[in-house]
Amino acid sequence: MAPVTNGRYVFNEYPTGYPVIDKTVSYDATNTIDLWNVPLNGGTLIKVLVLSIDPFLRNRMDMPDPEAAFSWSFKKGDPIEGYGVGVVLRTENSALKKGDLVYGLYDFQEYVIWPGLPANGISRVLENKENLPLSAYVGVAGMPGQTAYYGWKEYASPKNGEVAFVTTGAGPIGATVIQLAKAAGLKVIASAGSDEKVAYMKSIGADVAFNYKTTKTATVLQKEGPINIFWDNVGGETFEAAIEYAATGARFLQCGSVSTYNATEVYPVKNLTKITVKELHIHGFNVAGSLATKYREEFYATVPGQIARGEIKYKEYVLRGLDKAGQGLLDVLTGKNFGKCVIIVADE
Ligand SMILES: NC(=O)c1ccc[n+]([C@@H]2O[C@H](COP(=O)([O-])OP(=O)(O)OC[C@H]3O[C@@H](n4cnc5c(N)ncnc54)[C@H](OP(=O)(O)O)[C@@H]3O)[C@@H](O)[C@H]2O)c1
Incomplete structure (x- = not known):
């Protein structure tokens, strides 16, 4: 041939x-x-x-x-x-x-x-x-799903009735985290960049979903917070708003900062001192790093079945x-x- x-x-x-x-x-x-x-x-x-x-x-x-x-x-x-x-x-x-x-x-x-x-x-x-x-x-059954699963399991420590804020909520990581947070009995606030994405986030369980391009994140968090868990896929100004409206002892899962990847100037987060004052727990993690050894096999034994049964939507x-x-x-x-x-x- x-x-x-x-x-x-x-x-x-x-x-x-x-x-x-x-x-x-x-x-x-x-x-x-x-x-x-x-x-x-x-x-x-x-x-x-x-x-x-x-x-x-x-x-x-x-x-x-x-x-x-x-x-x-x-x-x-x-x-x-x-x-x-x-x-x-x-x-x-x-x-x-x-x-x-x-x-x-x-x-x-x-x-x-x-x-x-x-x-x-x-x-x-x-x-x-x-x-x-x-x-x-x-x-959802690969690297992005693993990122959501590993980070949530290791660092979220959710308690029934707490409030979580999830960013890029219509993407593979954000959408999976919305569902994990809902399954843990949390009130879920979620953001994304279009009205169609807002409707989708509501359809998979977000209690409060908003378009960050037309509604200020800080305004929503002030009304619906304080937040106990922040899943950060965005960084910059969104991170700043999350610090501002975080509850004392809140857990921050620093998954990504997509707002910075193409930026030629870095947004100067102005309220970092409140990390100390509010005793925030800031967790950075990498899907290919230390959590992978701990959770990879559990992930493959659990998540594909949940997807097949429709328990996790994507x-x-x-x-x-x-x-x-x-x-x-x-x-x-x-x-x-x-x-x-x-x-x-x-x-x-
Ligand atoms: N820690 C890790 O190991 C790990 C692993 C994989 C991914 N990540 C990170 O997780 C995040 C989500 O990844 P993903 O695969 O689920 O991506 P994704 O949602 O498929 O795509 C990225 C989304 O980011 C949003 N976005 C782009 N520019 C933005 C801006 N300036 N402000 C706010 N949102 C913006 C867009 O959605 P909108 O329409 O909502 O703006 C876009 O659809 C990324 O930050 C990524 O780098 C981390």
Whole structure:
């Protein structure tokens, strides 16, 4: 069989502000691959089926700090890398077989050769006993769902009747946290950037949902707070409002700060002293960090079943074709995505 195109989504240059499609990143269809004869050297040829567009892709486009011991910035000329699911086409690795569905970190390419299952604790063969759509495994049943589950379990310490405030509530992490908070008997305040997203957040259990672009966060928190739990996906001015209207001893789960990722100037949070005065507990955490070892297997044993039974609901924003990766990233960074942004690269 003749070689086929092996398209890739390439990183070209470090952006200032938002990435620019065909400048910062671009789709390159010049490579080909001979699927039957390409040497595997003990490794595995995988056809990439689904890739995830996550906000951290923008963080990895930041200029590397020459002083830093470690840099996770993308290298110019390389494909960008993110979470995905692929299917094994050929393998010389006895731990895998043709047809296995593999979750892990992938170069944004249509076909990849893995020397082995990377020993990063992330990669795994998906049994998918619950028969979920594969895209769910990069969203609510994958890294974003894990982020919500690990952080909530470790740091929320919810007590019945308390008040939680969740940001980016229509995205995969925020929407999952809304449902976890509701299940714990909390009053849930949630924010997102459109009226359609407000309606969705209410439909999955938020008691108070608002569009932060048309209603000031501080005004809502003043009326509906004080808050005992703050799930921060946004940072900046929202973080400042949460400090202002937090109850004494409130728990802050510092998951992300998407309002800063493309900003050329940092918002100066003005009330940091109140962290001390109110004895706030500020918890930063990283899904690939220390909590992963503690909760990963529990997550896979619990959450896919809850999704299949409809106990955890999710929404997806689906784009087809690897060439849409840059568009997907811009949509996520500007809030055009309504639900978890996934790229369907190929059908099984
Ligand atoms: N700690 C960890 O290990 C970890 C792991 C994964 C993700 N994260 C973080 O978790 C957060 C949510 O991730 P996700 O995958 O669920 O993303 P997502 O909701 O699919 O997409 C990001 C959302 O951020 C919102 N947004 C963009 N610019 C904003 C701004 N200036 N102010 C307020 N909201 C803005 C947009 O929604 P609106 O329409 O609502 O504006 C957009 O849809 C991000 O901060 C991400 O970096 C952390």
